[in-house]
Amino acid sequence: MLPILTALLCLGLCLSQRINTEKETLPKPIIWAKPNIMVTNGNSVNIWCQGAQSASEYQLYFEGSFFALERPNPSRSMNKVRFFISQMTSHTAGIYTCFYQSGELWSESSNPLKLVVTGLYDTPNLWVYPQPEVTLGENVTFFCQLKTATTKFFLLKERGSKHIQHKYGNIKAEFPMGPVTRAHRGTYRCFGSYNDYAWSFPSEPVTLLITGGVENVSLAPTSSLDYWEFDLSTKESGLHKDSAFWDHTTQNLIRIGLACIILITLVCFLTEDWLSKRKGHEEANRLANRECRRRRRMQHYLEEEQRNAISMRELKATPGAL
Incomplete structure (x- = not known):
């Protein structure tokens, strides 16, 4: 039993050490922008960062350098903070990340948030060839031109994919598409830029209409397009699921379960030891009682022998007794 208890104790120490090691890194926070990640030059934007419920401080980084610090309001029990940028310019457009602190630990970095400022430079022209209304399966080309x-030029579909097409060019860029499917229909705009995060005014919208019969699902675009990863969604993801809380809860349950196993094993060990000692005492008492009875029988036998001997002597000493 003792080797088993020793093994369980060693297992408990190893698991506890592993849990403490894993606990050194907190889950990464969530970052998003409101009202949008594309902000007109001079307008304001809010950057939100959400972490664990136990977070005491949040730090915002811009292009890898410290930008701002916020602390949550304890009275509101909020696990997120707001960083306010009063005026968006080309100097505040770029990649943002955030971190939070809980106790002595710092979280991982959030996913990058790309903020774009628009409304700079001139307004480009956008048109589509051969025409805005084409038959299902045809090839089309969008042209974006800036005086x-x-x-670089960017072409995006309103309320469409988060993948924005981009092409390099001096004053004009071509965006070929096709064979077109019904997924291509929608309203498009284009922008010109001198870097990835400082864009021109948007072009006038161009709506692509797709007409025709039954769509052939085997059709695939014949042109190779370059895409710029850009998440246009500004929705808050998982605001009511505090992953850090669940991680700590799991760790505590593991510790409690391990402690219960060790406690039960210890109780079993002590119970077995007590039963073994009790059995030994009972066996010793039986032996002692047996020895005591043997001695009493022996004493009784000796006394009986002694009485018989005395009776024989008295009988011999009495005249005429024999």
Whole structure:
């Protein structure tokens, strides 16, 4: 039993050490922007960062450097903070990340948040060839042109995919598509830019209409398009699921379960030891009682022998007794 208890204690120490090691890194926070990640030059934007319920401090980083610090309001029991940028400019457009502190530990970095400022430079022109209304399966090409020379053009579909198409160009860029499917229909705009996060005014919208018969699901685009990963969604993800809380709860349950196993094992060990000692005492008492009875029988036998001997002597000493 003792080797088993020793093994369980060693297992408990190893698991506890592993849990403490894993606890050194907190889950990464969630970051998003409101009202949008595309902000007109001079307008304000809110950057939200959400972490664990136990977070005491949040730090916002811009392009890898410290930008701002916020502490949650304890009276509201909130696990998120707001960083306010009063005026969006080309100097505040770029990649943001956030961290939070809980106790002595710091979380991992959030996923990058790309903020774009629009409304700079001139307004580009956007048109589609051969025409905005095409038959299902045709090939089309969007053209985006800016009078002022630039380095890159972006084409995005309103309320569409988070993958924004981009092409390099001086004053004009072509965005070929096709064979078109019903998924291509929608309203498009284009922007010109000198870097990934400082864009021109948006072009006038161009709506692509798809007409025709039954769609062939085997159709695939014949052109190769470059995409810029850009999450247009600003929705709050998992605001009511505090992963850090669940992680700590799991760790505590593991500790409690391990403690119960060790406690039960210890109780079993002590019970077995007590039963073994009790059995030994009972066996010793039986032996002692047996020895005591043997001695009494022996004493009784000796006394009986002694009485018989005395009776024989008295009988011999009495005249005429024999």
